[in-house]
Structure formats: structure tokens, C-alpha cells
Amino acid sequence: MILADLQSRLRIALTNTLVEEWTLFTPTTGTSRPSARTIAFHLGWYLRQTVERTWSVDSEYDRSGMVLEQAVQFDGDTRHVPDLIVHQRGLLGPEHNLLLAHVSVDEASGPDDVPELSSAQALQRRFGYRYAMLLDLRLHVEGRRASVTPYWQWATLEKGAESPEPVAVYTPRVLAEITERARRAGD
Template sequence: MILADLQSRVRIALTNTLVEEWTLFTPTTGTSRPSERTIAFHLGWYLRQTVDRSWDVDSEYDRSGMVLEQSVQYDGHVPNLIVHHRGMLGPEHNLLLVHVAVDSASDAHEGPGIETALALQQRFGYRYAMLLDLRLHTEGRRASVTPYWQWTTLEHGPERPEPAPVYTDRVLAEITERARRAGD
């Protein structure tokens, strides 16, 4: 699968996550932000519908079948979502590694950056890795997301030096409006 095709599939999955699970992001669902793990689960749920059925979509998959081993961690971080063939190794069996951040752009303690995703990608031979920062902002009972992503390929490293918006402003406004209507 080429990068542009995979990006399109991930964008569709993210759109479905935002529209169908909007209440996950709104302050009315609790006092804290949703966890990266929860968001990755929902993203994976919708991504599963866009990739060929031969691929497995997992969250924090542990190849050893035991407690998550140190070897699948990098600087204490593990990927939130992977698309792979379970039990197989190498780039032909490891398609995508994803790390999700709720809002690393404004966190005082920054989460893992593209370097972390790149290190995990190289260690396990994932063809592609992506860092997705939702940039969730809440004000009163209103929530907004401004998703940015940064992609790397195993052969060439980061696609761009900085994260890029997932959507244009117009498309994001339409998605957000659909999500709010669906959540009401």
C-alpha cells in the first residue's frame, strides 16, 4: 500500500471517529480529557473498516504473549495502534505504527515526538509510522479538535520536518459541525 492511499484511509477513519464518537471529546463526558489509548481504540475500530481484511489492527500488541516487554517500548512509550500481520516480522508484515496525542502542542510535558515513532518504526520494521496530535481544546461545554499528523516511511524517514494539518479549515469545520449535530 502506498503512503497516499494509507493516509486517505486513516483520514476516513479519523473522520468517522470524530463524527461518531464526538461525545468522547466533549467536556460533558467527564472532568478529564480522553486518554490516548481510548482514542486509539476508536480510531482502530474505524480503521479496521478501511484496510484489507488480511491486516490486523491492534492496540499495544505484545508479540510475546506476556507482560508488555521492554523491547516494544522506546523511552517508556509504546505505540497506541498498529496495523500488521500478527506473529510475523518485517516490513512486509508491519504496515503502520500510530502514536496518538490528545494535545502535545500545548502540553508542558511533551509526549513522544516523531523521533519516538521513528525509533519504534526502525526497530520493528514498520513501513509507515504516524504521530497524530488531535490538539483537543475545551472551553466551557464546547470542544474543538485541530488534528495534525506527521508521517515517516521506513526508507526515507519523516515525510515533512513538521506536523501538518489533517484537514483544511473548511473540511474540519464541516466535520465538526456534523459531529456536533450527531452528538446532540
């Protein structure tokens, strides 16, 4: 699968997550923000519907049972693992490992909780994932109103980083339309 195709499928899955699961993001669901794991689960749920059945969509699938050595852990001492992976279970190599993704909800959790792309690329190279993605939802809550401004950054196994900085997932107009649909669905 080429990068543009995978990005399109992830954009569809993210749109479905935002619209169908909007109550996860709104302050009416409680006082705490949704965890990256929770959002990744829903993103994976909707991504599963867009990829061929030959791919498995999992979170933190440890096929080897090994402890990650320091060289492949995100950010040295902090052990970040991908929130979502798309792969063929039990098989190794880039032809069987499509995507590893890390999701962050907002900056409130602190910069130490969000790995750099170079850290994600260490895992990407170690396990042979064709693509690595960092998705930052940039959730902002003001009063009873929530907003997200998703940005992502991609790397390919062959070329490395696709952009020096994260880029917006949606244009402002498209994001406004999605947010309005999500709010209507959540009411």
C-alpha cells in the same frame, strides 16, 4: 499499500471517529479529557473497516514477550508504546508490519507525554514498520464547547520523515464541516 492510500484511510477513520464518537471529546461526558488509548481504540475500530482483512489492527501487541530495550523505547526513560498498530499477527518484517501510530489528545498532558518522531522511528526501524505516524488531536475545551484541530506527522521506513513538522490533517473548511456534522450527531 502506499502512503497516500494509508493516509486517506486514516483520514476516513478519523472523520468517522470524530463524527460518530463526538461525545468523547465534549465536556458533557465528565470532567476529564479522553485518554489517548480511548481515542486510539475508536480510531482503530473505524480503521479496521477500511483496510483489507489480511491486516490486524491492534493496540500494543507484544508478539515476542520481550521487554523493550532502552534503545527502542520512546524518549529514553519514558516508556511510550504505540497506541495503534496495523500488522499481520505473528509475522515479522516490513511486508507484515504496516503502521505504528501514537495518538495524543492535547498539550495539557505535557510535552513529555508525546514522543518525538525520531523516537517513533526507533521503534519503526527496530520492528520494521513501513510507516510511523504521530497524531496530535489538539483538543481544546472552552465552556461546553469542544474543538479539535488534528495534526499528524509521518515517516516511512525507506525515506524517514515525510515533513519536518506536523501538518494539518484537514483543510480549515473540511474540518469546520466535520465538526459541524459531529456536533449535530452528538446533539
